[in-house]
Amino acid sequence: MPVSAAAPQPDYLTRLNPEQREAVEALDGPLLVLAGAGTGKTRVLTTRFAHLIMTQRAFPGQVLSVTFTNKAAREMRERVAAIIQRPVEGLWLGTFHALCARMLRRHAELVGLTSAFTILDTDDQMRLLKQVMDAAGIDAKRWPAPGLMAQVQRWKDRGITPARVTPAEDTDYAGGRARALYAAYQERLKDLNCADFGDLMLHMVEILRDHPEVLADWHRRFRYILVDEYQDTNLVQYLWLRLLAQGHRNICCVGDDDQSIYSWRGAEIENILRFEKDFPNAKVVRLESNYRSTRPILAAASGLIAHNSGRLGKTLRAGRNDADGEKVRVVALWDSEEEARMVGERIEAAQRSGHPLAEIAILVRAGFQTRAFEERLITLGVPYRVVGGLKFYERAEIRDAMAYLRVLAQPSDDLAFERIVNTPKRGLGDTALRKMHEIARAERIPLALAAGKLVQGGGLAGKARMALSELLHGFARWREQLGREGHVVTAATLLDESGYTEMWKQDKSPEAPGRLENLKEFVRALGEFESLNGFLEHVALVMENDENSQGDRLSLMTLHAAKGLEFDMVFLPGWEEGLFPHSRAMEEGGEKGLEEERRLAYVGLTRARKQAIVSCAANRRMYGNWSSSIPSRFLDELPIEHIQREGSAGMARNRVVDMPSVFTGASGLTARKPRSIESAAWEVQARPARSSALRVGDRVFHQKFGYGRVTGVEENRVDVAFEKSDPKRVLDSFLELVS
DNA sequence: CTTGCGTATCTTTTT
DNA sequence: GATACGCAAG
Numbered sequence: 001m002p003v004s005a006a007a008p009q010p011d012y013l014t015r016l017n018p019e020q021r022e023a024v025e026a027l028d029g030p031l032l033v034l035a036g037a038g039t040g041k042t043r044v045l046t047t048r049f050a051h052l053i054m055t056q057r058a059f060p061g062q063v064l065s066v067t068f069t070n071k072a073a074r075e076m077r078e079r080v081a082a083i084i085q086r087p088v089e090g091l092w093l094g095t096f097h098a099l100c101a102r103m104l105r106r107h108a109e110l111v112g113l114t115s116a117f118t119i120l121d122t123d124d125q126m127r128l129l130k131q132v133m134d135a136a137g138i139d140a141k142r143w144p145a146p147g148l149m150a151q152v153q154r155w156k157d158r159g160i161t162p163a164r165v166t167p168a169e170d171t172d173y174a175g176g177r178a179r180a181l182y183a184a185y186q187e188r189l190k191d192l193n194c195a196d197f198g199d200l201m202l203h204m205v206e207i208l209r210d211h212p213e214v215l216a217d218w219h220r221r222f223r224y225i226l227v228d229e230y231q232d233t234n235l236v237q238y239l240w241l242r243l244l245a246q247g248h249r250n251i252c253c254v255g256d257d258d259q260s261i262y263s264w265r266g267a268e269i270e271n272i273l274r275f276e277k278d279f280p281n282a283k284v285v286r287l288e289s290n291y292r293s294t295r296p297i298l299a300a301a302s303g304l305i306a307h308n309s310g311r312l313g314k315t316l317r318a319g320r321n322d323a324d325g326e327k328v329r330v331v332a333l334w335d336s337e338e339e340a341r342m343v344g345e346r347i348e349a350a351q352r353s354g355h356p357l358a359e360i361a362i363l364v365r366a367g368f369q370t371r372a373f374e375e376r377l378i379t380l381g382v383p384y385r386v387v388g389g390l391k392f393y394e395r396a397e398i399r400d401a402m403a404y405l406r407v408l409a410q411p412s413d414d415l416a417f418e419r420i421v422n423t424p425k426r427g428l429g430d431t432a433l434r435k436m437h438e439i440a441r442a443e444r445i446p447l448a449l450a451a452g453k454l455v456q457g458g459g460l461a462g463k464a465r466m467a468l469s470e471l472l473h474g475f476a477r478w479r480e481q482l483g484r485e486g487h488v489v490t491a492a493t494l495l496d497e498s499g500y501t502e503m504w505k506q507d508k509s510p511e512a513p514g515r516l517e518n519l520k521e522f523v524r525a526l527g528e529f530e531s532l533n534g535f536l537e538h539v540a541l542v543m544e545n546d547e548n549s550q551g552d553r554l555s556l557m558t559l560h561a562a563k564g565l566e567f568d569m570v571f572l573p574g575w576e577e578g579l580f581p582h583s584r585a586m587e588e589g590g591e592k593g594l595e596e597e598r599r600l601a602y603v604g605l606t607r608a609r610k611q612a613i614v615s616c617a618a619n620r621r622m623y624g625n626w627s628s629s630i631p632s633r634f635l636d637e638l639p640i641e642h643i644q645r646e647g648s649a650g651m652a653r654n655r656v657v658d659m660p661s662v663f664t665g666a667s668g669l670t671a672r673k674p675r676s677i678e679s680a681a682w683e684v685q686a687r688p689a690r691s692s693a694l695r696v697g698d699r700v701f702h703q704k705f706g707y708g709r710v711t712g713v714e715e716n717r718v719d720v721a722f723e724k725s726d727p728k729r730v731l732d733s734f735l736e737l738v739s
Numbered sequence: 740c741t742t743g744c745g746t747a748t749c750t751t752t753t754t
Numbered sequence: 755g756a757t758a759c760g761c762a763a764g
Contacts, residue, residue: 069753097754121754141760197754232753265752366750388752422740429740540754560751582750600751623749624755 010054012047012083016040017319023252023285024048027057030245030279032230032272033254036316037301037606038292038566041254045226046076048252050083052224060084064222064244065093068229072564073098076228092222096237100200101537104207107214111203112190116533118406119540120189120196123399124415125149128192132185136177143174152182156198157266159205159236162186192414201236208243219247230255230275234266242278251279257312258305261560261600263589273312290316290606292566294325296642297612301605303639308595316606327644328605328612330635335619335626336574340376341701343571346613347382347554350569357383359568361555363604365580369573370556377554387557397504397515401522402539404494405487408478409532412446421451424503426467435459448472474498487532492523559604570608575601575616575632601634614638694718698737 013021023033023044035041049065052058065080067073073094081088092099105115120128129152130145151173155165162183170179189195195203208215225245227233230253233241245251253275260269276282290298295318302316333339347360362373370386377384400423406416421436422428432454439457440450454460455469474497482490495501504515529535555567574580581597589596605612616631694700698710700720708722 095754101754119754200754261751262753264750368749425740427740558751579750584750621755 010051012050012054016043016047017289019285019287019289020044020047023287024051026283026285027052027055027224027250029249030275030282031252032275032279032282032284033252033287034284034312034314035254035256035287036290036314037256037259037603038290039287039316039319040289040291041228041256041287042072042075042079044287045228045254046079046083049076049080049226053084058223060088061090061092062221062223063092063226064099064224065091065226066099066228066241067093067095068232070095070098072228096233096240097197097200100204100240101195103218104195104200104204107204107207107211110207110211110214113193113195113203116193116410118192118194118410118413118416119200119537120194120415121399121540122197124194125196127415127418128188128194129181129185132181132188136181136184138174138177138181148173148178148181151178152185153198154266155182156196156202157234157236159202159239161202161206193410193412194415198236201240205236205239205243208240215243215246218244223248223250225251227251227253228255231257231260231269231272232262232267233271235268235271238268238271245279249279256314258308258314258599259563259603261563261596261603263592263596273310286314288314288317289319291319292609293323293606294318294320294610295323296325296327297605297608297610298323299642300328300612300638301602303642304598304605304634304637305602307637308598310595325610327642328614328638329646330638330643331613331615331646332631333615333617333647336372336617336621339573339615339617340372342615343373343573343613344376344380344382345701346571347377348380351382355568357552357554359609360571361557361562361565361567361569361607362571362573363557363559363562363607365559365574365582365600367558369579373556373573377556382554383551384554384556387555388561395515395518397518398522400500401491401495401519402536404498404500405491405532406536407448407475408482408490408494409536411448411475414440414447417447417451420498420500421447421468421471424499426471426499427464428468432460432464432468448475471498482532487529487535488523488527491526491532495519495523559600562607563603566607566609568609569611570604570613572601572604572612572614573617574620575614575635576620576629577632578629579620580632581634598634598637614643694737700737 013024016024017040020040020043023031024047027048033041033044035044045065049063052063053060065076067076077088077091077093080091080093092102094102101119104111104113105117108115108117126145126149129149130140133140133143133145133148155161162179165179165182167176170176172178174181189199208218222244225241227241232255241251241253253272255272257269257272260267260272263269276284293301298316298318305311331339331342333342343362347357350360351357362370364370364373374384374386400420403416403419406413407420411417418433421433436447436450436454439445439453440447443450443453451468452472455465455472458465460468474494478490478494478497481493501516501519504512504519526532526535529538555565577583580601581594585593585597587593605614614635616635617629619626619628621627694710694713696710696712699707700710700718701707708720710718711721712719
């Protein structure tokens with residue numbers, strides 16, 4: 001029931017299509033918005049927020065808006081600000097973790113922390129867990145720490161505290177000691193006044209569950225809840241939302257079950273499938289008008305995803321007037337190198353006809369695939385960026401600098417102290433550290449304090465003692481300076497006086513200058529925050545990688561990283577059984593794993609606005625050796641009328657003899673699955689055979705020498721003037737004609 | 740504490 | 755094939 005039915009229509013509403021509008025205007029009660037790819041889900045979310053404010057249903061501070069990534073949160077914040085045209089301070093808009101951290105700081109004492117608790121990153125978590133396992137006398141070889149870490153995280157994802165672990169769930173690891181180790185780890189976190197990422201959610205759920213008065217308080221505050229990417233929520237996030245939504249039942253979740261691709265990190269697609277059961281009388285709105293892609297791309301993606309069972313069901317319709325377009329190309333190639341070449345050539349061609357590189361992307365299943373393309377792009381001189389490489393905050397120098405600041409802000413931060421005590425090298429190795437630990441454990445004091453006692457007690461050799469003493473005095477001095485001159489100047493002083501910058505200046509490796517640059521950037525970033533603590537909180541939660549994103553560059557990334565993005569032209573290489581769908585995914589996840597892979601393919605296809613080029617190679621170098629593979633079953637699942645199959649010239653001309661049966665249509669022994677091989681076996685569209693193909697003036701490509709132009713032909717020997725190499729006479733069969 | 744060698748492993752990744 | 759890690763020697 002539209003609230004403002006009688007009133008003149010606000011123009012932010014008139015810009016919506018009917019289904020979007022329905023989703024925006026259904027303000028009361030639970031609402032699930034099933035938003036297919038490219039159907040304007042962010043628009044619905046932000047407009048709904050604005051509508052809540054405009055209709056005076058709530059003040060901005062009474063709406064809780066949850067996203068998964070900081071990027072999504074930022075985007076939403078900006079768009080909300082643009083619509084409501086007033087400052088957006090005091091908003092409860094952020095990631096699950098950021099919001100939980102904010103809430104937890106108010107109730108930390110209820111779980112044995114103080115409001116100044118530190119948020120640990122994965123590295124710290126692992127080290128802490130190793131210490132706990134060590135103390136418990138676990139044989140680290142028989143029971144590797146990452147295994148337990150994963151188990152602990154899975155428990156936390158499901159909202160399971162040590163007390164809630166059932167004996168049945170505690171048999172796999174270290175002979176049934178996982179639960180005890182988990183408990184010890186949690187104790188240790190509490191001692192250190194730390195929380196890991198999982199704890200942020202876990203603690204808040206525990207608090208809301210056990211303290212009705214606290215819960216009631218939050219109910220009073222949040223009248224409306226908006227959730228983005230609901231299909232990616234894990235159980236503990238679901239519990240948190242359900243607890244908070246109990247108050248007013250005004251929860252609106254937006255998501256797409258067909259784009260659930262994160263089960264391996266705890267996301268439960270069941271959350272979205274179950275929504276109507278969880279929230280009785282829930283309204284469901286489907287957004288099916290796609291404004292992004294052409295009709296053939298939508299048809300191909302829809303045909304593919306239709307092979308999944310257990311969907312809520314949606315059909316994407318082309319919503320654009322200009323939705324006609326080229327069919328999806330499916331290109332079969334001889335090997336991964338040829339695949340890289342094919343992609344490179346098409347990119348060059350697109351570039352020549354004026355397409356910006358920023359509108360082109362190569363989306364791969366696994367990280368290692370990027371390398372072949374990178375090499376190719378470098379030879380061609382095409383600028384590119386790899387999305388999702390090492391992030392700024394993950395770099396060693398940034399983590400070290402962070403650790404210094406953490407010790408400065410919180411001397412009891414043992415993990416940070418341990419990280420920097422011997423970085424740069426101060427001659428404080430295992431022995432010195434062990435002694436500090438002994439004192440710390442005996443007296444139940446932080447490492448830094450124990451270090452002070454160790455210096456005074458004289459239980460350390462002269463040189464090591466001097467070094468440690470100097471470091472501790474340094475911290476006393478910097479802490480004093482922090483109060484006087486502020487965090488930015490102090491950080492710079494600290495990094496210099498501790499010898500940390502000097503360490504990188506001495507370093508002769510090629511990365512060292514870049515690292516020093518990063519440190520400068522780090523200090524600069526520090527200036528954007530009012531206080532040291534504000535900065536630390538930010539960095540602990542936010543992980544951004546802004547560099548080399550400028551300029552017109554091609555994007556190279558994994559399918560996972562591509563979710564939420566869109567490009568005019570998308571290359572989807574490596575559609576081969578074993579790689580995509582990935583064999584591991586199927587081994588571990590069975591049919592469900594396969595369906596998630598299929599969703600990943602769906603995500604990939606729906607990134608494309610105008611053109612999608614899918615490819616597979618018959619041979620691929622994996623782990624050093626060549627292995628042959630058969631085309632992905634997903635290729636068979638693309639509706640034939642919306643795709644166009646192509647073979648490569650290289651294959652047709654020279655290599656028919658070596659071609660695996662599947663490529664020629666003969667029945668093959670290579671097929672592992674009992675499925676129709678015929679459909680996968682298309683004929684390679686051979687170009688007209690040209691025995692002595694090349695002519696003077698042809699542009700050709702040579703694997704080793706790159707591009708060139710034919711200057712002379714003598715039977716099967718060809719003279720070529722190469723662009724990046726000296727002129728040579730080479731055999732015809734090593735050349736490829738480039739159109 | 741650092742260095743070198745042998746061995747095991749090789750999907751996806753945010754907070 | 756490359757890297758990362760653990761272990762033993764220097």
